[in-house]
Amino acid sequence: MIADAFLQALALVSSFDPAVMSIVWLSLKVSGAAALIGALIALPLAAWVVQTRSLLREPMIVLLNASLGLPPVIVGLVVYLLLSRTGPMGALGWLFTPAGMIFAQVILVTPIIAALARQVLEDAQQEYQDLFASLALSRWQSLQTLLFETRFSLLVLLLAGFGRAIAEVGAVMMVGGNIAGHTRVMTTAIALETSKGELALALALGLILIFIVLVINIAAHYARQVLRRRYA
Template structure:
């Protein structure tokens, strides 16, 4: 009990003093996950909208693949990205292995299907009451996609928050691709795992409290935005 109390007290001291190592790790985590979320949004939102409006026989197969990809094991994603970025891999010349850029790539691959699948459902729901109006205007699929992305922008913001929350809490893929190098690729989740194994509980606890706080803030923001949208349209 004494060890837990001492570790908890030391963790609070680290947080209160804005420890430099703590700040560096937190900032890198936010930067990597935010960049990955933006890239995943650029890929996943148009893809989700396109699938939502498509009417081909292959559509259901794509939906099944997207939904299945939402549950991709992070270690599998990490392995695939590692092989792509390794010296003998097709993207080895980029030199991204064991760098923040490689970690961004791994997180982007991981959360793009999540954003695409959730965006597909959101856009499909938004399109249903507007389909006849779009048809009367003779809008092309591209015009419909652009219009629906704008109309559903607040709902899609919730989707992006969900993607960011998933990215910042990820550990397996970023550890494999980033290497957990001090001062370079060490983020919150990988540091928690490392410091716990080393017995440095204060730093692990401090980062754990920060990570939980960030996840709660993201989810709280998503819920608040959702309630605001319901009141706005209700």
């Protein structure tokens, strides 16, 4: 079975099977967009949590950490009800579209990026606080410096968010509907092939998914090293 799956994966990749390629491409687009939008929300949120003295700070930290455990299928259900035509956001017509899938995945990845970013920024702040005090920087200025000094670590958080998004099946299945050629992504295709009893094909798609995630991480790893050498 496993050897068979490897052979099928190789055949699918080497023949550039158009159906598989479009599924891979949609997976990358949806999860990539979700990770980027998630970062755009999460980084300011984390920065706010780190520098604020608001009473909301502690509840926000607990909330962020707790939402790391959000089950995708619950997020999927809630977003499904929101986007449904009879739901509050029904007029958008986003249910069963990639836009709706991105929306659901943003909810899943934002807490991860924000919780990890808060930790990274707070650790850096410990390290730099004496320096900031001696330079008499304002809170906002020191935060800018922190974000800049930790930029390479923050890039890794983007990968963490992307990793959760691309590996997730519950939310995209519910919100996207696994429509062939429109909203079918790697994970929902794997679920479908498994339910058809095409276990070798499902495993082959799984191997392709793992391979893509690996390649992206390798690329990001080296990009980070190059950037660090050049700019740090």
